[in-house]
Amino acid sequence: MASTNPSFMNGVPELLVLRLLRGRKMYGYEIVQAIREETGEVVSLGEGVVYPVLHALERSGAITSARRTVGGRSRIYYALSPKGVSRLTELTELWSRITGAVQQVLVGGGRAGLV
Amino acid sequence: MASTNPSFMNGVPELLVLRLLRGRKMYGYEIVQAIREETGEVVSLGEGVVYPVLHALERSGAITSARRTVGGRSRIYYALSPKGVSRLTELTELWSRITGAVQQVLVGGGRAGLV
DNA sequence: CATTATACCTTTCAGTTCGAGGTATCAGGG
DNA sequence: CCCTGATACCTCGAACTGAAAGGTATAATG
Numbered sequence: 001m002a003s004t005n006p007s008f009m010n011g012v013p014e015l016l017v018l019r020l021l022r023g024r025k026m027y028g029y030e031i032v033q034a035i036r037e038e039t040g041e042v043v044s045l046g047e048g049v050v051y052p053v054l055h056a057l058e059r060s061g062a063i064t065s066a067r068r069t070v071g072g073r074s075r076i077y078y079a080l081s082p083k084g085v086s087r088l089t090e091l092t093e094l095w096s097r098i099t100g101a102v103q104q105v106l107v108g109g110g111r112a113g114l115v
Numbered sequence: 116m117a118s119t120n121p122s123f124m125n126g127v128p129e130l131l132v133l134r135l136l137r138g139r140k141m142y143g144y145e146i147v148q149a150i151r152e153e154t155g156e157v158v159s160l161g162e163g164v165v166y167p168v169l170h171a172l173e174r175s176g177a178i179t180s181a182r183r184t185v186g187g188r189s190r191i192y193y194a195l196s197p198k199g200v201s202r203l204t205e206l207t208e209l210w211s212r213i214t215g216a217v218q219q220v221l222v223g224g225g226r227a228g229l230v
Numbered sequence: 231c232a233t234t235a236t237a238c239c240t241t242t243c244a245g246t247t248c249g250a251g252g253t254a255t256c257a258g259g260g
Numbered sequence: 261c262c263c264t265g266a267t268a269c270c271t272c273g274a275a276c277t278g279a280a281a282g283g284t285a286t287a288a289t290g
Contacts, residue, residue, distance in 0.1 A: 007278050008158060009124045010246060016220050023223070029268050038223060039216035043123060049247060051270060072256060073267065092221065099214050101154035105131050106207065108138070108153060122247050125277060144237050164278055166239060187287060188236065 008098060011091055013045055013053050018080065018088040021063060027075040028054055054078060062087045123213060128160050128168050130210060133195065133203040136178060142190040143169055169193060177202045 020026060020034055028051055036044045057063045062084035065076050080088070131150055135141055141149065143166055151159045172178045177199035180191050195203070 007245070009127050009278090012124050012217060013247075016217065019221055019223065027268080028270095035220065038220050040219075042212050042216035043220075046248065046250095047268090047270080048249060048251095048272090052247090055270095074255080075268070095217070095221070097157050101157035102127060102131065102210070104155075105150065105153050105158075106134055106210070108134065122276070124247090128278075142237080143239095161279065161281095162237090162239080163241090163280065163282095167278090170239095189286080190237070 012095070013049050014057065015088070015091040015095060016043070016045070017050065017053050017057065018062065018084055018091065021078055021080045021084070022088060025077045025079045027077050029075070057084065057087075060087075126206060127210070128164050129172065130203070130206040131158070131160070132165065132168050132172065133177065133199055133206065136193055136195045136199070137203060140192045140194045142192050144190070172199065172202075175202075 016035055017031060020031055020038075026034065028047070031054075032045065032047055032050050035050075054063070054065075058065055058078070060083070062081060063078045064081055065078050067074065067076050069075070132146055135146055135149055135153075143162070146169075147160065147162055147165050150165075169178070169180075173180055173193070175198070177196060178193045179196055180193050182189060182191050184190070
């Protein structure tokens with residue numbers, strides 16, 4: 001129950017956030033800008049997307065938070081937990097499978113009778 | 116006006132349908148199965164997704180329809196129009212850009228200071 | 231004659247994402 | 261000294277999509 005229709009193309013924001021946190025601890029505002037920059041403006045998730053994702057991830061135990069004040073600026077740094085690492089693996093594989101499947105159709109011309 | 120939030124990850128069903136029609140004329144029921152088969156069950160769009168997409172595409176002039184009876188079976192065959200071809204190009208490019216951008220983040224480890 | 235497969239269709243529901251708005255602090259310009 | 265803009269956090273409501281289920285009709289099969 002509950003799990004109804006996780007539309008096959010979703011969870012990309014979650015994936016991106018987890019992936020960024022794999023490298024270093026980051027805070028929300030920083031993540032918003034990192035996504036924008038690292039994708040060359042192609043993907044631009046607003047704070048209204050990122051913050052809720054962070055909160056959900058923390059609630060599920062995938063990340064942990066620690067408030068720290070840096071240069072008079074109060075920030076909440078998030079770090080990936082082991083649970084978050086496996087969630088990241090899971091989402092990455094899902095992403096591969098799906099984009100691969102779509103690619104298969106896009107290339108498709110080959111009238112695959114392949115076994 | 117109108118254009119609110121076309122969530123950056125959408126329109127994949129439309130893309131798949133257009134792409135399939137690029138090769139040959141097909142009817143709805145056939146498209147549903149083709150997607151399932153060509154993606155190896157990974158992507159499985161129901162009729163409740165495909166038919167509305169077809170109707171929207173026809174309304175927008177991207178495809179044309181012709182009812183034909185084959186072996187006592189009445190089918191509506193759809194064919195790609197020139198407008199549909201450019202729409203397909205457009206969506207394909209968008210798909211590339213987005214998946215590329217996501218991939219960039221996923222690979223990312225490279226601490227890109229690249230210019 | 232009933233069930234299955236073909237073939238079409240629509241409506242309802244739920245989840246995600248977006249956008250806009252709201253607070254507070256710090257730095258800099260006028 | 262104030263006002264603006266950047267930093268940094270947050271939440272709510274609207275909207276769109278896609279999923280599931282249900283509904284009709286015909287042909288073929290047992």
